[in-house]
Amino acid sequence: MNGNGGDHADDVFEALSDVQRRKLLVDLLEHNPQTVETISEASREVGGMSEGLKEEYLASDAEISGADKSHVRLYHVHLPMLVEYGFVEWDRESNTVVKGARFDAIRPVLELLEENHETLPAGWL
Template identity: 30%
Template sequence: MSDEASRALLKALRRQVLSTLLEHEDGIGFDSLADENQTVASQWEQNRILLYHNHLPKLDDLGYIHWNPETQMIERGERFDEIQAVLDTPDIDDNDRFSSPTSLMVL
């Protein structure tokens, strides 16, 4: 796994965004992430700012997603296939949720 992929997958919030895109080939709306990951409202609000200002732009810069803040849409990026192979491995903990305590940490 490349250093970029390792850094991208380091945070639970990023893993959840990427894992969600595995199931949504056409992309997903920002607010739909909470529904997809069964996040309670208070936890979603806590993580919303981290996603919007930190994690989504970072994944976009790496090319794994395309994040459009104006439309609030998250789509697979031009390098998504590279990270998809890593996400499909059993080493990634599929039980991570936006409510994970480690998801509140920032790189």
């Protein structure tokens, strides 16, 4: 990751490579701050697994009672990545996400996506 400098375009496109991150970032254009859902205890425990076990669980069809894969990804993959890149700031106690110090670096691409959302293929936003 190039969160501390380097090629900013790589950071932008890596951040936008997942639909859950794209939706959150586009929503921040108009609604800052955003509140994210509270993570369940089961999802929190999954997030505490070793990286290998967590990745295996997220890539599988396996289910863990009370765990929500989208919440695990949001809390343990997506939000940490966006924070590292500086695109968002995340208050874990209040479940609040706001634009980060580098949000303006990603803004032009987000605006392009938002302005053209009706012509984009299904599932892009």
